[in-house]
Amino acid sequence: MANERKIRCDCGGLMEAKHARFEGFETKAMVCPKCSFTTLTKEQAHQYVKLKQMHRIVDAERRIIRIGNSMGFTLPDGLKEFGIKVGKRIRIEALGPDSFKVVIQNAI
Numbered sequence: 001m002a003n004e005r006k007i008r009c010d011c012g013g014l015m016e017a018k019h020a021r022f023e024g025f026e027t028k029a030m031v032c033p034k035c036s037f038t039t040l041t042k043e044q045a046h047q048y049v050k051l052k053q054m055h056r057i058v059d060a061e062r063r064i065i066r067i068g069n070s071m072g073f074t075l076p077d078g079l080k081e082f083g084i085k086v087g088k089r090i091r092i093e094a095l096g097p098d099s100f101k102v103v104i105q106n107a108i
């Protein structure tokens with residue numbers, strides 16, 4: 001993890017790295033605790049662009065299909081450019097009765 005430089009806001013507050021809503025997406029950003037001004041560091045902007053591309057590729061309604069004796073759903077091929085491919089390990093976590101998240105495991 002790269003060291004993040006301290007960035008001072010125009011109002012005098014010291015920007016803090018935290019998850020924030022930036023143009024409709026939840027992403028890591030620098031937020032001023034005093035005036036809520038939000039901006040992105042170069043690294044965060046890079047992450048944000050990837051996040052936006054990911055949303056464009058994966059956000060869609062899909063139908064649950066039968067795979068053998070199990071249920072499954074397909075993932076778009078465009079995810080390959082994010083290193084998400086057949087054989088990759090994922091972890092599924094329930095978020096609520098009608099929602100779960102899929103976390104791509106970094107270790108192969």
Ligand SMILES: [Zn+2]
Binds near residue numbers: 033
């Ligand atoms: Zn401020």
